Structures are given as structure tokens and as C-alpha cells.
Amino acid sequence: MTAGSQAIRLSAWTRASRAVFRPARPRPTRDDDERSLAKVEWAHLIGRVAAERDAAAFRTLFEHFAPRIKGFLLRTGTRDDQAEEIAQETMAAVWRKAELFDPATSGAAAWIFTIARNLRIDAARRAARSVQVDHEAEQDYLADPAESPESSLSRLEETSRVAAALQRLSRQQSDVIRLSFIEERPHAEIAEQLGIPLGTVKSRIRLAMSRLRNLLDQPT
Amino acid sequence: MTIVHHPPEHLLAAFAAGTLDPGEHLLVAVHASGCAGCRRFVRAVEDLGGAALESAEPAPMSAGAFEAVMASIDGAATPNTVAAGPAPGHILDDRLPAILRNYQIGARRRVAPGVSLHPIRLPDGGGSRAFLLRSDPGTRMLEHSHTGTELTCVLKGSFSHDGGRFGPGDFDFGDGTVDHQPVVGDGEPCLCVVAMTGDLRLNGFLGRLISPFIRL
Numbered sequence: 001m002t003a004g005s006q007a008i009r010l011s012a013w014t015r016a017s018r019a020v021f022r023p024a025r026p027r028p029t030r031d032d033d034e035r036s037l038a039k040v041e042w043a044h045l046i047g048r049v050a051a052e053r054d055a056a057a058f059r060t061l062f063e064h065f066a067p068r069i070k071g072f073l074l075r076t077g078t079r080d081d082q083a084e085e086i087a088q089e090t091m092a093a094v095w096r097k098a099e100l101f102d103p104a105t106s107g108a109a110a111w112i113f114t115i116a117r118n119l120r121i122d123a124a125r126r127a128a129r130s131v132q133v134d135h136e137a138e139q140d141y142l143a144d145p146a147e148s149p150e151s152s153l154s155r156l157e158e159t160s161r162v163a164a165a166l167q168r169l170s171r172q173q174s175d176v177i178r179l180s181f182i183e184e185r186p187h188a189e190i191a192e193q194l195g196i197p198l199g200t201v202k203s204r205i206r207l208a209m210s211r212l213r214n215l216l217d218q219p220t
Numbered sequence: 221m222t223i224v225h226h227p228p229e230h231l232l233a234a235f236a237a238g239t240l241d242p243g244e245h246l247l248v249a250v251h252a253s254g255c256a257g258c259r260r261f262v263r264a265v266e267d268l269g270g271a272a273l274e275s276a277e278p279a280p281m282s283a284g285a286f287e288a289v290m291a292s293i294d295g296a297a298t299p300n301t302v303a304a305g306p307a308p309g310h311i312l313d314d315r316l317p318a319i320l321r322n323y324q325i326g327a328r329r330r331v332a333p334g335v336s337l338h339p340i341r342l343p344d345g346g347g348s349r350a351f352l353l354r355s356d357p358g359t360r361m362l363e364h365s366h367t368g369t370e371l372t373c374v375l376k377g378s379f380s381h382d383g384g385r386f387g388p389g390d391f392d393f394g395d396g397t398v399d400h401q402p403v404v405g406d407g408e409p410c411l412c413v414v415a416m417t418g419d420l421r422l423n424g425f426l427g428r429l430i431s432p433f434i435r436l
Contacts, residue, residue, distance in 0.1 A: 067279055068273050158263075181236070182265070
């Protein structure tokens, strides 16, 4: 092989820093290394938005997350125009609240999910033109479990306990919770997707949640 | 204060997903604001939400969406929701959980001897209603079941029924499968937040006499 045709291997960190300054490209199928790299990338980009109001970093975040927020909302039954609006409002909130994001205690995708979730609740209530409750403000009272008198764990201990519990849940168990509660799929679809009997879906959901609760309540 | 009774996991998971109706949402939020274990569970389900977001099929944003977002940021527009202000001082007990400051609490209304309530104004959607319920020590509630669901979170004092003793922070979930007669603990009044869908099904001779006149 000549030097010219030899593939240039970029280090993982070089790839990551280049992604900050280049618009996002369609990505190949991820393996675990790329997935954890992506997590560091998103947290890093949010950090740049927080510290430097970096519009290029924000664009990369936008191009990755906005269509996924919109797609997720469409899949769970939100109207097209509302899904577009909530996706835009979520990304605007990501910009405004970037300095509140703590990568040590939260994944970027989970953080962005909670913002979209709150905005979706607000939109549903607004439609009724009635009393409004500020669901983002409510989050202030639902702070990290560590920031409370009844928990003796530090923020990092709380985060690693949650992460450890989710890891110890079987793949099928975390899938069944995600598909039923987050993605609101009907049981028939869950049964088909996971290759399990329809009649067992309800009890598997209950079992998975009970197992998750037990894992979370145990000291690691 | 040791919390013994927690919301069932399906309520916590739905809370994390943002799919509860306003009454259920209020009750779980009040309990979770004082319970690290339940907040931990909510957090775990939110992490699954993040995974769902990452694996969602992307839908193309409209042309100019990014520019629209940048423009809205520069305008620093304030959110459009009208946040509920704090309730008037003479109603708001300073030992109410701070999270309730997010809600409008109405005037006190007597329901029965030793029992009064303050309605809590909820956003529409779901047909649930909520209120602060205040009962004198030792009050024996009417035996009842439910046509819908009744969620209760104790703020002060306690009550007991055959499901156990419920003190500050404890969460009680009642539906048509229960038929209970709560008794308020001695020593101090019991203050709870309650959310209900459907109606009470008052049983017993006295209950059936009174039920046309009671609407909680």
C-alpha cells in the first residue's frame, strides 16, 4: 500500500475536536466506543455553549438533537407543527440553560429529554387555555437526590448508583420500561419488538420496574 | 421522618415520562420533592428517556429552524406560561412544601365536622381535581371506596387504615379495589394533598344517606 492510499487514522480526540468546528455528517453505525465518545462530545459542546456562547458548537448539537426530539415527539403522537415548535423551544432552552448542565451527574441526552418533556407538558396544558403551572420551575424542587437532607450520598455517588442500577438491569428489562413508558408503544408492538408473548408484557413491565427500584435502593 | 409508603412504580415512571394528568403529576411531585429514593427512580427513567431520544428516528426540521432558534435566543423572550403566584399569606401555611408555591390554592371550605379543604387549581386535562385536606385529630372518615382513583400525600400529622399508618411524606394510592375507613391520628391535625378522579363510593348505612350531599 502506498502512503497516499493509506487511510489516515485520526485519534478519537482529534475526531471529537474536529466535529466541533464542522457541521455534523451522517454517522456510521455506532459501536460502544463511538457511543461513549458521542456522550463526551455532547457534554463538551454544551460546555462550549455555556462558557463561550459558541454558535458552531450549538449548531452541531442542534443538528443532532432537534430532529431526534421532533422524531420522538411525532412517534408518540404529537402534531407535526407542535413537534417542530417544541423541538425548537427545547434547543433554545438548551442554549439558555447550558451553564446549568452538569456532565458529572447527567447525560446530555437525558438532560435534553427532560427539557423537551417539560415543554411538552406545558404545551398540552396550554392547549386547554386554563391555569398554567411552570413545569421547568417545578424542577427546582425535584433537584438531585443528593441535594436533600434525607440523602447521605454525594451527587457523584447518586449518579453512579443510577448508572450502575441501569447497567445491572437486563437489556430486555430496560427496553420494556423505555418502550412502554417513554415511547408509549402498545403492548402488541412491545411483544413483537422484543420477541415475547403478548400476555407476558404487562407482568414483565411490572417486574422490570420492581427490579429497577430494588437495584436503586441497594447500596452499590 | 421516615417515609414508608411510596407511589407505585408505574406512577413514578409515567411522571418521568411526563404523561400523568395534572392531579397525579402534582401528587407525585409533592411526594418526590421530599423523597430522595423516588427522585432516584425518576432520574433512572429519565436516563432511559435520554436513550430513547438518541435512538429516535430523526425527523427533518423546517427550513430556517436553526436561524429561528438563534433569533429567539437573541430576543431573550420570556416563557409564555403564566406561573401561579404564591397563595395569599393567610392561607399559605409556611410548612407547606415549597413546590406548592407553583400552584394556586383556593379558599377554605368546610366539608364535615372537623374536616375542611382548600381546592388547588389544576391545569385542565384529565378530569382530576386536587385539594389540601385538613382534618382534626381522631377524625374517623366515612368508609368508602372509589369509582376512580384517589392519591394522597401526607404533609403533617397522620392517618391509618387497613393499608397501614401514613405519616408525613407517605403516599397512599386508592382505587376501586380498596374499601377503607381512614382514621386520623391523635395529637395533631392531619394535612394532606389529595388528587381524585371519579367519585367516592360511600358505603355503609350512614354513607349512603350522606353521599348525595357530599362532593369532594
